[in-house]
Amino acid sequence: MWSSEGYPLPQQVAPLAGHIISESQLASYLKTALTSGPQNVLLFLQDKLSMDDFTVYGGVFGNKQDSAFPALEAELRSSASPLVLPALSWPDSGAVPRILQEQLGTSPLYLDPETLSQLRLNASGSSLLIFRLPYSTDADMISPKAVLSGNDDIIRQVLNIIKAQAIPYTAIYTAVRPSRVIQEVSLETLPVARTLLQAPASEPYPPLEFRSGASPCILFWAENLTVSHFQGQWRRHGLSAQTFGSSASVSLTGSTCNQTHSRLVLNYQNILNFRTFRLIFSMSRRFYQVSGRHWFTLDQVELEYDGQKATFNSSRNIYAPSEYSYRCKSVTSFRDPLLTPRTANDNATLWRLSFDDFQIQGFNVTGSDFSYASDCASFFTPGVWMGLLTSLLMLLVLTYGLHMIIQLRTMDRFDDPKGPAIAVPQNE
The missing domain is CATH 2.40.160.110 (Porin)
Known part of the structure; x- marks a missing residue:
């Protein structure tokens, strides 16, 4: 979370390490920040995002040339007091637009950079502009870094349009749910006896x-x-x-x-x-x-x-x-x-x-x-076909081997070392 130049955000007391805030605590954070900051709020709402994305794809370790967030990192460096809020409880993360709507007393507008360029904002009024940003999935051919880089370019375009209109703003970059989830199981809840199957994780949202x-x-x-x-x-x-x-x-x-x-x-x-x-x-x-x-x-x-x-x-x-x-x-x-x-x-x-x-x-x-x-998955999957063909091949090899063993014949006459040798006549 950051604001335009000349509008510093109030400092917040740093929470304890590993603390996850609730919806009410988040509302308190935002109320304090929006009371003294600009009332034109830009909410960049991504499908999925975690702090690990900044560590893996950002310029955290000084490799700024290969960062996926050059525009965002430049804004945070130029801002008077950027604010990194603690982790939010996953079920409450979808409430961010509603909390901002209640704080500002205005309805949200879902826009993209092209639509924003045609809109004229009131510098002294209140507005909530929401920009949806995607995130890569396993089914996509686009890497997460390329998607994040494209989202960073969208953030740059939006901020350039707002700055060209000389509109003071407060910007927030967050997501509906995390891109990386680490499931921690309490030892107290683990059963003592062995279990056959574990219950599947619940769905992140209802149908x-x-x-x-x-x-x-x-x-x-x-x-x-x-x-x-x-x-x-x-x-x-x-x-x-x-x-x-x-x-x-x-x-x-x-x-x-x-x-x-x-x-x-x-x-x-x-x-x-x-x-x-x-x-x-x-x-x-x-x-x-x-x-x-x-x-x-x-x-x-x-x-x-x-x-x-x-x-x-x-x-x-x-x-x-x-x-x-x-x-x-x-x-x-x-x-x-x-x-x-x-x-x-x-x-x-x-x-x-x-x-x-x-x-x-x-x-x-x-x-x-x-x-x-x-x-939709059929019974005869590629793995099943491979197993059937391999078993058939081994069965053929075993059948051929048994057939060869059955065809073996022993000699009906043998040399007796104590008796006369077997004479084999030869034709001249």
């Missing part, structure tokens, strides 16, 4: 619900929800923070559900320079006589942006019994795709979709939890 009346009828969840658009180069934007958790800003207007068709519509604003952006999942439920039961399929995924449309058809692999939910570790449109453009000339060729740990249920929802999941 997204669409309700028809008092009860939910569609559930949707993804660990990472990412869209990329080709504009001379691939530009990526993460939607997880806007879709799930306490800081979600997505609207479900236009969603519908009934016994045969379900339609989940996610409405966003200011995504990749598009003012309106909609992500639509269309599902249908049918009865198949061969299996004697109802199945639901994810028929297509649509993108609607500023009056344009891109449609992805799903393969026949995205299906499950209607009583179940569908889950897949990775659903993408560009690498081992389960989503394909409807036509070769469709706008979908300019887009890439990536859903990590994807799970959806559009029928027979009985509560806020998913039903039993039908996983």
Whole structure:
């Protein structure tokens, strides 16, 4: 956290090492800082971030030429009193925009540098400008350092625009959740006896619900929800923070559900320079006589942006019994795709979709939890095939060896050393 020149932030008492502050303590920190600082707040909200990212990719050890944060580090050095707040409890990290909104008494604006350049701010007023920043995932081909360097360039562009308008500001750089999590288990909670399996870790945020009346009828969840658009180069934007958790800003207007068709519509604003952006999942439920039961399929995924449309058809692999939910570790449109453009000339060729740990249920929802999941992973995985082929090869070798042993024949006559030698006549 830092402010523009001439507006030093009040010093805070350093917390104890390893202390993790709660939401109320964070509100107290921000109230003290914003009381004397500028009321134009720039919140750079990244999907994931940890202090280790500054250690690994920053100029912490003096290697400033190879730093991924040259603009950010320059601002911190030039600021009169930069403030590094202690670690925040993970469940409370999504409350930062709400706390700032309560402190400033104004609604947040979600912007990008291009939109900010067209906006004129009031130097004496209050404003909360939020800039979403992505973070690399394991499914992306872009390294975390390259993504962080791109985010640092966005911070530089925003600050240059604010400085050109001579607007005093208070800037905050934080994230919704950590990029590196170290799970510590108390020895007091460990069982004395041996256990077969450990319970899986809980999800970082609950599933997204669409309700028809008092009860939910569609559930949707993804660990990472990412869209990329080709504009001379691939530009990526993460939607997880806007879709799930306490800081979600997505609207479900236009969603519908009934016994045969379900339609989940996610409405966003200011995504990749598009003012309106909609992500639509269309599902249908049918009865198949061969299996004697109802199945639901994810028929297509649509993108609607500023009056344009891109449609992805799903393969026949995205299906499950209607009583179940569908889950897949990775659903993408560009690498081992389960989503394909409807036509070769469709706008979908300019887009890439990536859903990590994807799970959806559009029928027979009985509560806020998913039903039993039908996983996309087939039984005959590459590892299973390798094991079967190796076993078959070893079985063939063993069979051939047994066959050779069975074919062995012993001699029916032997030399007797005490008797006359066996004479073998030879033809001259």
